[in-house]
Structures are given as structure tokens and as C-alpha cells.
Amino acid sequence: DIQMTQSPSTLSASVGDRVTITCRASQSITTSLAWYQQKPGKAPNLLIYAASTLESGVPSRFSGSGSGTEFTLTISSLQPDDFATYYCQHYGSTSNTFGQGTKLEI
Amino acid sequence: EVQLLESGGALVQPGGSLRLSCAASGFTFSTNAMSWVRQAPGKGLEWVAAIGDSGVTTYYADSVRGRFTISRDNSKNTLYLQMNSLRAEDTAVYYCAKDKPGTTWDSWGQGTLVTVSS
Numbered sequence: 201d202i203q204m205t206q207s208p209s210t211l212s213a214s215v216g217d218r219v220t221i222t223c224r225a226s227q228s229i230t231t232s233l234a235w236y237q238q239k240p241g242k243a244p245n246l247l248i249y250a251a252s253t254l255e256s257g258v259p260s261r262f263s264g265s266g267s268g269t270e271f272t273l274t275i276s277s278l279q280p281d282d283f284a285t286y287y288c289q290h291y292g293s294t295s296n297t298f299g300q301g302t303k304l305e306i
Numbered sequence: 307e308v309q310l311l312e313s314g315g316a317l318v319q320p321g322g323s324l325r326l327s328c329a330a331s332g333f334t335f336s337t338n339a340m341s342w343v344r345q346a347p348g349k350g351l352e353w354v355a356a357i358g359d360s361g362v363t364t365y366y367a368d369s370v371r372g373r374f375t376i377s378r379d380n381s382k383n384t385l386y387l388q389m390n391s392l393r394a395e396d397t398a399v400y401y402c403a404k405d406k407p408g409t410t411w412d413s414w415g416q417g418t419l420v421t422v423s424s
Contacts, residue, residue, distance in 0.1 A: 201368075232409075234409065234410040236351075238351075242416075243401055243414035243415065243416060243417060244351065244401075244414060245414075246406070246410065246411065246412050249406065249409045249410050249412075250409060255412065287350065287351055289351075289410060291409060291410040293365075294365050295353070295365065295367070296341070296353035296356070296410070297353070298350055298351045298352065298353070299350075300350050301350045301351075
């Protein structure tokens with residue numbers, strides 16, 4: 201099974217900061233990677249799929265990059281609404297695996 | 307607007323059974339694959355099961371294979387998850403999620419809580 205490892209587990213930042221979250225796959229997943237944002241008590245919200253394609257309606261300050269085994273999510277200028285937990289996810293036809301999550305704190 | 311409304315969550319004893327439902331609206335249900343994803347209290351996300359648009363093809367996580375069954379009724383726009391032989395570690399909020407064709411899930415329900423405890 202493919203394992204997904206995110207880092208860091210917790211990230212402290214301030215409004216206006218540029219932040220990057222990293223996700224590593226245990227083997228190549230080409231670009232079958234998504235990023236989700238989740239706020240407490242809410243369902244996850246899709247931000248990026250295919251490693252770098254921004255989901256409709258998601259602000260352009262979010263961007264994704266990478267392929268193979270290493271991926272990044274970048275928020276160019278943090279807004280108050282961005283403080284949440286972020287998950288990477290490998291998607292496939294027969295299985296799906298999430299990273300353990302990165303909590304972005306003020 | 308896509309809407310997914312889960313129901314059926316409850317407190318159940320270990321070894322018991324439960325069926326979750328997810329009522330879908332706002333899109334053509336019969337042409338979309340669907341999945342169930344769960345989240346234990348204070349923990350991360352775990353994919354549980356997936357089903358193709360016609361209901362013929364199903365996939366399961368190793369942790370639930372043989373105990374859970376995913377199904378759908380396209381005439382009722384409803385997704386189901388039959389959960390048998392429940393364990394304490396199955397305690398979680400269960401979300402249904404709609405596939406974005408060829409990729410991942412672009413719409414999620416609000417979740418329903420399943421608690422397995424004596």
C-alpha cells in the first residue's frame with residue numbers, strides 16, 4: 201500500500217505569511233494527489249487536484265506542485281480564514297490514502 | 307447545488323450492525339462514483355469504500371473489507387453503507403463523498419456519527 205507522509209504536523213504562522221506544506225508518497229503516484237482543507241466540525245473542502253489544478257472557487261493564493269513522490273501546498277499570503285488543518289490525499293481507482301494532516305495555527 | 311445528506315449514525319454495541327444512508331441531490335447521481343470516508347474523533351481522514359456509478363464495481367479499505375458493504379439505489383439517489391461486526395475502532399464521523407470524475411471527491415456531506423461502545 202502507498203503511504204503518504206505530511207510535514208510538518210503543526211505549523212505556526214501569521215496573517216500575511218507565505219507557508220508551505222510538504223507531502224511525500226512511499227512510491228511514485230505521478231500527479232494523482234489532492235489537497236483538502238478542513239475546519240473543526242466541518243467536512244473537508246477540496247483545494248487542489250492533479251497535484252497542481254486549483255478547484256473552482258478556491259482562492260488563487262493556494263497553489264500546489266510536485267509529481268512522483270514529493271508534493272507541496274503553498275499559501276502565498278495567509279488570511280485569517282486559512283487557519284485550519286490540511287490533508288494531502290493520493291487517489292486511485294482501487295484505493296485512496298490520506299496524509300496525517302498539518303494543523304496550521306496562528 | 308450539490309447536496310449530500312447522511313443519516314443513520316447511532317450508538318451501537320461491539321459486534322452490532324448499522325446501515326448508513328446518504329441522500330444525494332443537485333447532480334446526476336447515476337453517473338457519479340461515490341465513496342464513504344470516515345474520521346475518528348480527533349484523528350485524520352480514512353477512506354472506507356467506493357462504488358462505481360452503476361453499482362457493479364466496489365472497493366474497500368483493508369480495515370473494513372468483509373465487514374462493510376457499500377451499495378447504491380440510483381432510482382432513489384441514495385448511497386448506503388452496511389456495517390456489520392462493528393468494533394470500537396469503527397467509531398467515527400462517516401462522510402459520503404461525490405467523485406470528481408477521474409480524480410478525487412469534490413463534494414462531501416456533513417457527516418453522521420457512529421459510536422461503537424458497550
